[in-house]
Amino acid sequence: MNMRRLAIILLALALVVGAEAVLLTRFAGDSASAPQATATPVPTAEPTATPTPTPEIDLEKTKPNEAGEVPIVMFHAFVDELDPNETYSNDFLRYTQSLSYLRDLLGRLYEMGYRMTSMNDFLNNEIKVEAGYKPIIFTFDDGTPSQFSLIEQDGALVLNPDCAVAVLMDFYEEHPDFGLGGTFYVNMGVSPFYEERSSGQQLAGTLQERLQYLIDQGFEVGNHTYSHYSLPDATDAETVLYQVGKNQAAMYETIDGYTFTSLSLPFGSTTADLFEYVKGGVYEGVEYKNQGIVEVGWDPAISPVNPDYDPYSIHRIRGTGFLAEDCDFEWWLENPREPEYVSDGDPNTITVPEAYMSLVDQSKLGSKQLRVY
Numbered sequence: 001m002n003m004r005r006l007a008i009i010l011l012a013l014a015l016v017v018g019a020e021a022v023l024l025t026r027f028a029g030d031s032a033s034a035p036q037a038t039a040t041p042v043p044t045a046e047p048t049a050t051p052t053p054t055p056e057i058d059l060e061k062t063k064p065n066e067a068g069e070v071p072i073v074m075f076h077a078f079v080d081e082l083d084p085n086e087t088y089s090n091d092f093l094r095y096t097q098s099l100s101y102l103r104d105l106l107g108r109l110y111e112m113g114y115r116m117t118s119m120n121d122f123l124n125n126e127i128k129v130e131a132g133y134k135p136i137i138f139t140f141d142d143g144t145p146s147q148f149s150l151i152e153q154d155g156a157l158v159l160n161p162d163c164a165v166a167v168l169m170d171f172y173e174e175h176p177d178f179g180l181g182g183t184f185y186v187n188m189g190v191s192p193f194y195e196e197r198s199s200g201q202q203l204a205g206t207l208q209e210r211l212q213y214l215i216d217q218g219f220e221v222g223n224h225t226y227s228h229y230s231l232p233d234a235t236d237a238e239t240v241l242y243q244v245g246k247n248q249a250a251m252y253e254t255i256d257g258y259t260f261t262s263l264s265l266p267f268g269s270t271t272a273d274l275f276e277y278v279k280g281g282v283y284e285g286v287e288y289k290n291q292g293i294v295e296v297g298w299d300p301a302i303s304p305v306n307p308d309y310d311p312y313s314i315h316r317i318r319g320t321g322f323l324a325e326d327c328d329f330e331w332w333l334e335n336p337r338e339p340e341y342v343s344d345g346d347p348n349t350i351t352v353p354e355a356y357m358s359l360v361d362q363s364k365l366g367s368k369q370l371r372v373y
Ligand SMILES: [Zn+2]
Pocket: 141, 142, 224, 228, 265, 266, 267
């Protein structure tokens, strides 16, 4: 049996399962103008008569491929510009960028057909980007104030205009179809988004006010351990429970009910022996569970439907710093790897060109329908 035939059979099966919901939705939507639609639909065992439930898109024009790869970019710190009188370490230059670079990058990504999506949508295989566009995810590690911070202005707390979030929100205002998003991996033990570590400058707002502001704008917050701990150093489960679990417990104490769904490994390294405690556990009665674990990688992330997709080893690309390097994000923009993920615009359907069906593990589709073309 060839793959197309198999896909058609699976689609037919999915249609049978989904037919009732689809019919109900259609009848509800049509009822005002079409009174005959209120008649009870007769259940049928014949899938051939059921209309296709997926929205019509021009496949040749939009060329969706949801088995493709998604760039998940990792940022650390930003400055207005470098001080020509100062000497900087290579590490600083690798992990730091200017806010004007970020502004320029957003414009280029927009023109290249990228649209912002969230880590949670990726983890849930619920990418909602418009048909024909490529999802991209921004992540920010370490909770530096140059990523996001508040300042006091005339007695009120306002967004610091000199931070990455202000750049993202300005761009979103001008280009609402680009989307707004980003996941901030924080260490609750070192007061995220507060003290500029290089200068010691302290910014405004309580921890609760800062995190709530970020969440209210639609950003996500993730786990980066309590004190930016190097997990390979852990020799017992208690240490990992403390570092990962206490970070979640501190988040609950700060923002009631806010659950981290993913963790970014500090220094990109983990513990093999105690990895199950990185994934989840219970710390002083507080349960934590990481649906995804992101690494400090060097290439785009494979699709959640890929047979090799491992939610506990999600690759990221380092955002290009002042010191550019091979396999950083600018390098990948110049050397894209096929296939890139191109959305079909419908989070309920996974659309894949027939030639890429080997990149689809059908057991990972869940309730989603597969469309092959
Ligand atoms: Zn870090």
